[in-house]
Amino acid sequence: MIQGKSIKEWAQEYPLLTKIMDTKEVFWLNPDYREVKNNKVLELTMVDIKEADARLRRFAPYIKKVFPETKASHGIIESELVNIDGFKTELFDIFNMQIPGQLYIKRDDNLPIAGSIKARGGIYEVLKYAESLALENNLITKDDNYELFTNQEFKELFSHYSLAVGSTGNLGLSIGITGATLGFKTTVHMSSDARQWKKDLLRDKGVIVKEYDSDYSKAVQEGRKESQKDPKSYFIDDEKSKHLFLGYAVAALRLKEQFVKENIKIDQDHPLLVYLPCGVGGGPGGICFGLKKVFGENVHCFFAEPTHSPAMLIGMMTGLHNKITVQEFGIDNITAADGLAVGKPSKFVGKIMVNLLAGIYTVEDNILFTILKRLYHKNGIKLEPSALAGFPGPVRLTKNKSKLDFLDNNIEEKINNSIHLIWSTGGSMVPKHIFDEYLNK
Ligand SMILES: *Cc1c(COP(=O)(O)O)cnc(C)c1O
Numbered sequence: 001m002i003q004g005k006s007i008k009e010w011a012q013e014y015p016l017l018t019k020i021m022d023t024k025e026v027f028w029l030n031p032d033y034r035e036v037k038n039n040k041v042l043e044l045t046m047v048d049i050k051e052a053d054a055r056l057r058r059f060a061p062y063i064k065k066v067f068p069e070t071k072a073s074h075g076i077i078e079s080e081l082v083n084i085d086g087f088k089t090e091l092f093d094i095f096n097m098q099i100p101g102q103l104y105i106k107r108d109d110n111l112p113i114a115g116s117i118k119a120r121g122g123i124y125e126v127l128k129y130a131e132s133l134a135l136e137n138n139l140i141t142k143d144d145n146y147e148l149f150t151n152q153e154f155k156e157l158f159s160h161y162s163l164a165v166g167s168t169g170n171l172g173l174s175i176g177i178t179g180a181t182l183g184f185k186t187t188v189h190m191s192s193d194a195r196q197w198k199k200d201l202l203r204d205k206g207v208i209v210k211e212y213d214s215d216y217s218k219a220v221q222e223g224r225k226e227s228q229k230d231p232k233s234y235f236i237d238d239e240k241s242k243h244l245f246l247g248y249a250v251a252a253l254r255l256k257e258q259f260v261k262e263n264i265k266i267d268q269d270h271p272l273l274v275y276l277p278c279g280v281g282g283g284p285g286g287i288c289f290g291l292k293k294v295f296g297e298n299v300h301c302f303f304a305e306p307t308h309s310p311a312m313l314i315g316m317m318t319g320l321h322n323k324i325t326v327q328e329f330g331i332d333n334i335t336a337a338d339g340l341a342v343g344k345p346s347k348f349v350g351k352i353m354v355n356l357l358a359g360i361y362t363v364e365d366n367i368l369f370t371i372l373k374r375l376y377h378k379n380g381i382k383l384e385p386s387a388l389a390g391f392p393g394p395v396r397l398t399k400n401k402s403k404l405d406f407l408d409n410n411i412e413e414k415i416n417n418s419i420h421l422i423w424s425t426g427g428s429m430v431p432k433h434i435f436d437e438y439l440n441k
Contacts, residue, residue, distance in 0.1 A: 124247025248286025275393030
């Protein structure tokens with residue numbers, strides 16, 4: 001029994017569940033999807049996103065100083081928007097489908113410092129915490145130049161505090177690297193699927209890595225429990241952190257600027273379709289939230305999950321959110337997409353997404369590897385498996401008219417003017433020998 005019903009009863013109520021439990025690829029359209037203006041669930045607003053953006057700007061001089069790879073962007077951690085229309089022929093080869101509209105990728109795999117989407121939320125929350133401590137201790141005012149954070153007295157202050165986080169790998173990298181640089185004692189609780197090289201890299205930076213012989217949810221739970229025992233320990237909670245979420249949401253403001261710069265129109269006649277790989281939900285959820293605030297009904301967001309880890313899908317479809325795990329439905333949560341290997345979704349994110357997210361589809365691991373190889377050979381782009389889940393999105397969405405109609409009755413007239421944006425979420429830090437292993441799969 002799961003929440004008072006047998007699996008059979010759940011499957012009767014939600015027929016898609018049978019295919020999901022068989023780990024077949026599915027595409028779920030969210031029946032509660034409505035225009036953003038009708039959404040009342042949100043306590044977070046554009047003001048919150050702008051505040052987060054302003055905070056990141058205050059820290060830019062510090063970031064530039066301690067992470068020289070951000071020099072060119074003046075300490076702003078942002079990724080390129082790249083047209084890859086040329087890759088449509090590869091997708092045609094794989095799926096035998098033409099994609100109408102233009103194809104872009106958002107290169108979060110190239111984000112400085114942490115090499116993944118986690119450089120948005122993770123770094124932001126660490127900076128926010130550091131700022132609050134520095135303000136409380138009168139080491140800084142919001143009008144100062146934040147290069148001051150490199151001073152010894154800041155390091156001395158932060159050395160009395162600890163940061164902790166549970167992670168499948170990349171969030172640990174982002175928080176571990178930033179936390180250690182600022183001078184915090186940092187502990188990362190890693191799930192069993194976390195890659196060895198990520199653990200090694202963190203230990204190298206002086207981060208404490210604790211390993212669990214279990215999945216991500218357990219790593220978070222243990223990390224949270226341990227951190228709560230210590231009043232000077234701050235736990236970054238990927239399952240419910242508003243700050244992480246807002247750090248991700250800032251991407252929408254930046255993207256808007258990039259579209260303007262590239263002369264790309266997003267409006268009623270030029271819809272934006274976004275495909276985001278989803279683990280616990282914070283990253284894709286924050287970005288979707290920001291995009292809906294910025295582009296309103298002209299953007300439609302989709303999450304992509306591995307067929308073996310469809311946590312957000314089951315959580316949102318059944319409305320059970322974090323009351324379920326995929327394991328309870330007989331799904332093993334084992335996938336090569338380690339960043340998406342999450343069996344229990346964030347309720348915080350799922351609830352915000354109820355009216356904002358257009359749908360969720362699942363992808364088989366072997367498709368991720370096929371695209372990984374082609375993208376490398378054709379475009380020289382190296383992504384980790386998790387980062388590729390967005391790529392089948394444009395094909396899967398435009399394949400049937402019914403899915404497009406669900407978004408917008410007139411979309412057929414507009415689909416040739418649409419912008420498909422695939423969020424490529426990680427990969428630049430993957431060591432060469434690991435990437436070669438991926439290629440050989
Ligand atoms: C973490 C991660 C995601 C998904 O983010 P969540 O916040 O866990 O949903 C996607 N891609 C990569 C590479 C990641 O590391």
